[in-house]
Amino acid sequence: MDIAWHDIRHVTKVDPAKPLPANPGVIADTDLVIVGGSDDVTEANTLETIRAIDDIAPDLPVLQEPYSATQVSTDTIDAATAIAVPAVYNGDRTNFVGKHLDLFTEVARKPDELTGSTVPLVGDLVTSKGVDAVAELATNLIAEGYVIQHLDSAAATVSGVETAYTPAQVAGAALATETFYDFPIFYVEYSGTYGGPEDVASAARYLDETVLLYGGGIDTREKATTILEAGADAIVVGDCFHDDPGTYRETIPPQS
Ligand code: 1GP
Secondary structure, X not given: OOOOHHHOOEEEEEOOOOOOOOOHHHHHHOOEEXXXXXXXXXXXXXXXXXXXXXXXXXXXXXXXXXXXXXXXXXXXXXXXXXXXXXXXXXXXXXXXXXXXXXXXXXXXXXXXXXXXXXXXXXXXXXXXXXXXXXXXXXXXXXXXXXEEXXXXXXXXXXXXXXXXXXXXXXHHHHHHHHHHHOOOEEEEEOOOOOOOOHHHHHHHOOOOOXXXXXXXXXOOHXXXXXXXXXXXXXXXXXXXXXXXXXXXXXXXXXXX
16 A cells, blocks of 8 residues: 555554553544554554554554564564654664664575574564565665654653754754655654644755654644644644544544
């Protein structure tokens, strides 16, 4: 399934370590789902969540966004539309360069050398299934340029983020994403708190082809509208989906 990124205005981040809400059917009106979290995520709960969403809304694109090697398997690769891999500009080296170079070093090896090897990003679950799985993964990866701005979040902890970027640095990271790294996604991440429109406005000036996502603390129609009007291509809503699906429904922009 190809993802029509520039038609996507509303993304739902489903944490596989949390239960789905009692009325998960509200998710059918979002444009795209990302399955990922920063605590207690496993391959098993990821797969269960992707399949549950697929049962509810079979036509919805669903990305797996892992933070660890052990969460990806041939089953999750098959179940998800694609695997979204964060590259965290203000994280530690492991989370911008290390995991990715390790993965592609494995992918670049000759097939007979892969037997028995490990792939740090994707783990033994993939390599035990052989080179076809690794090759399939390589063609289904989506790189996301990330800036994590909420230092007290689990996302910041798991990515080694110790300093938030200034709006000028956010703008620079956005410009680099589009013109230097050529990642398809730039993600302003305020996981768990509302960051307001300033970073989004700073980034939006430098993005054309690259899709601008904002996530963090969206729990009203007003916040959703503010972020979209500041220039985000789409908002990402996480906690509100799990905690208050009725309010979550209000964050979905009306069909234009
Ligand atoms: C988290 O950006 C998403 O990765 C959404 O944030 O959970 O605060 O809505 P919230």
